[in-house]
Amino acid sequence: MARKTREESENTKALILKSALDCFYEKGFSRTTFEDIALRINLTKGAVYWHFKNKAELLAELIRQRIEQDRQEIGSQYASPASVNELREFFRREAEHIEQSPEVRKFIFFTLFQVEWSDSVFNQVQAKTGEIHDFHFKTAKHALTAAKKNGEISDRTDIKLISTIIVSVWRGLINTYVCKEVKFSLSQAFLEGFDAVIEKIKN
16 A cells, blocks of 8 residues: 555656646746646645645756656766767767657756746755756766877867867757757757867867
């Protein structure tokens, strides 16, 4: 009986998270209430509060869950690239994942444009998810540091600067892609930019 209760609780939590994403996407983070989330799935507001103390905690769980699911779908072997080619493949697979999943694009649009990232909200989310803000920068820096040691790129390469450029290209293209300002292949556009940057720092 206890096992069934735990399963039901997890199912309810999953429904709440899905409802929250839909509400946040449609109304924005600040304008959505727990009552909105509950009504959408025929629950009471108290049921939502039983699982989450506040919206920041709910947002943190949405992000943590999305990161975990994305890594499973993209492939854990690309979580810590240690060469130029592995870093290129990491971003290629992630770009294709975004292109192929409406749910991921919806999530990205919401977190970029429909969350008011106050210090309080950011700090609460960061405390629970850790790496959300600088994950791609750390990934690029780690791979390029290894590439520099292995002689793939010039020993004069400014790793921090090149990592910043690569991540800036990535974020800029994603912003444009999810906003549908211009129709283009995210993976192709990023790889062309990535290859152009790497070409400049090859030995």
